[in-house]
Amino acid sequence: MRVTETELAGVVVFTPRPHHDYRGLFTRTFDAAIAAEHGVELGALAQDSQSRSHRGVVRGMHGRAGRGEAKLVRCAHGAVLDTIVDIRPDSPTFGRRLEFRLDDVEFAHLYIPPGMLHGFQALTETADVCYRIDRPHDPGEDIAVHHADPDLAIEWPLPVSLVSARDAAAPSWRELLVSLGRA
Structure with missing residues (x-):
């Protein structure tokens, strides 16, 4: 498994090495021992969820107040552009954004530590995204x-075809900064 640490502290990408043969493929999608070697301790994951989105759909940008939540995200079918923004108040990378392509070819998993906004856009006709949260x-x-x-200036690669009513009514980055005491 290839492990890539990013410029945002705690954000790690785990990319397995699938075995392809005449039957198809097999891959270990995650290995807790390898994750632990890179500072990722998920403990007992409390929830495992899956979303299915159609091409152009954007889900996000979502986060969690309080102590936040850690997420392990992967695209099980199709492809998405996954985007995170650091909103940890004391982080030297506060406000920085990273983007990742997650798909069913590379099988990369994105570990998102607490204190991040997270969202993605479906790049294929159908994209299934799996989330494990702590x-x-x-x-x-x-x-x-x-x-x-x-202010976030996320350049979604496709025209945004649909968002939820909640996401359409979401506040601005400036409003979040005020609520976090950063404005």
């Missing part, structure tokens, strides 16, 4: 920033 979801801790916020 604690149960509490809707009262949800935070979000509008996917088309000009």
Whole structure:
């Protein structure tokens, strides 16, 4: 498994090495021992979820208040552009954004530590994204920033075909900064 640490502290990409043969392929999609060698301790993951999106759909930019949540994200079918933004108040990379292509060819897993906004756009006709999070979801801790916020300036590769009503009504980056005491 190839492990790539990123410029945002704690954000790690795990890319397995699938074995291809006449039957198809086999791959170990995640290995907790390898993750632990790189500082990723997921403990008992509380929830495992999956979304299915159609080409052009954007989900995000979502985060969690309080102590946040750690996520392990992968695209099981299709491809997405996955985007994260550091919102950890004391982080030297606060406000920085990284983007990753996750797909069903490379099988990369993106580990997102607590304190990040997260979102993605489906690049293929159908994209299934699997999420493992470290604690149960509490809707009262949800935070979000509008996917088309000009201060974030995320360049989605496709025209945005659909977002949820919640995402369409999400506040701006500046409003989040005020709520975090950073404005």
